[in-house]
Amino acid sequence: MNNSKGIIFDLDGVIVDTAKFHYLAWRKLANDLGFDISIEQNEQLKGVSRVHSLKYILGWGNKTVAEDRFEQLMASKNEDYLQRIAHMNEEDLLPGIKKILDYLTENNIPFALGSASKNARPILRGLQIEDKFKAIVDGNDVTKAKPDPEVFLIAAEKLGIPPKECIVFEDSVAGIQAANRADMISIGIGDKNILKEADYNFADLAEIDLEFIKKIVSK
Ligand code: BG6
Ligand code: MG
Numbered sequence: 001m002n003n004s005k006g007i008i009f010d011l012d013g014v015i016v017d018t019a020k021f022h023y024l025a026w027r028k029l030a031n032d033l034g035f036d037i038s039i040e041q042n043e044q045l046k047g048v049s050r051v052h053s054l055k056y057i058l059g060w061g062n063k064t065v066a067e068d069r070f071e072q073l074m075a076s077k078n079e080d081y082l083q084r085i086a087h088m089n090e091e092d093l094l095p096g097i098k099k100i101l102d103y104l105t106e107n108n109i110p111f112a113l114g115s116a117s118k119n120a121r122p123i124l125r126g127l128q129i130e131d132k133f134k135a136i137v138d139g140n141d142v143t144k145a146k147p148d149p150e151v152f153l154i155a156a157e158k159l160g161i162p163p164k165e166c167i168v169f170e171d172s173v174a175g176i177q178a179a180n181r182a183d184m185i186s187i188g189i190g191d192k193n194i195l196k197e198a199d200y201n202f203a204d205l206a207e208i209d210l211e212f213i214k215k216i217v218s219k
Contacts, residue, residue: 005217006161007104008152008179010047011115011138013171014189014205015097016127018085018117019046025081026057029073035061043194047172049116049145050074082119088126096205101132103210109217110134112155114168116146116175135159146174149182156182167216169205173197185216 013019023042030037041060045053054074058065065073104111112135113120120138124130135158137151144150149163156163168179171190176198179186188195189202200216202208 004161004165005109005219006156006159006166007109007111007217008114008155008159008166008168008184009097009111010168010170010172010175011113011117011120011123013046014169015094015113015129016088016092016123017094018088018123019171021081021084022046022053025077025084026053028080029054029077030057030061033058033061033063035063043173047116047146047170047174047178049139050078050118052145078119085119085123085126088123090128093127093129094205096208099210100205100208100213101129103213105132107217110159110161112159113137114151114155115139116142116151146172147177147181149178152178152182152184156184170198171195 009015027037113133115138118139135155137155142150152168156166163182163184166184168184169187169189170176176186176188176195186198187200188198192201
């Protein structure tokens with residue numbers, strides 16, 4: 001097998017279903033401020049950093065807050081989110097991911113994490129897959145949020161694989177745009193009508209068979 005490809009996985013919504021807990025925590029924050037956020041608005045928050053998410057949300061609610069209040073709101077959202085995911089374990093891995101990671105490991109195909117989350121490492125640890133990744137690039141390592149390609153370009157560099165030879169699995173519009181801007185192959189996981197800019201689309205990872213992975217890494 002041609003092993004010159006590298007794989008980069010987003011975390012939230014690809015490896016683990018934390019996307020719904022981000023939504024619930026943001027929604028509670030909005031509700032406490034006196035407004036609501038819809039599922040459609042939440043789509044725009046997927047893949048987006050904590051600070052940018054809060055900016056969007058306050059904008060939707062027509063709220064302006066002082067800098068220290070902004071910091072407080074981010075901290076309380078994160079506390080709420082961490083409580084919601086506190087008991088996460090191996091059983092919370094999304095269907096299909098384990099099989100793919102095992103296949104990549106067995107075939108020496110290197111893979112990295114490319115996530116906007118600052119909570120990525122403890123989450124991977126809880127899921128007991130942290131050690132499987134050759135590189136982990138998360139929200140603590142970047143200065144520019146998705147759709148900027150920075151997170152994926154750093155991941156490619158850490159894998160030692162040129163961006164063109166990298167394949168990204170993403171569930172967010174911002175993440176697909178980031179992968180495309182990085183000149184990587186983008187695989188959208190979720191609604192293909194939303195992730196229409198992706199090179200390939202799957203409803204979830206369980207839909208992907210190993211033949212597809214084999215084919216795409218041998219191209
Ligand atoms: C992304 C999520 O992976 O990480 C976003 O899709 C989230 O919803 C972002 O806001 C930042 O995550 P965290 O854990 O640092 O607040
Ligand atoms: Mg995601």
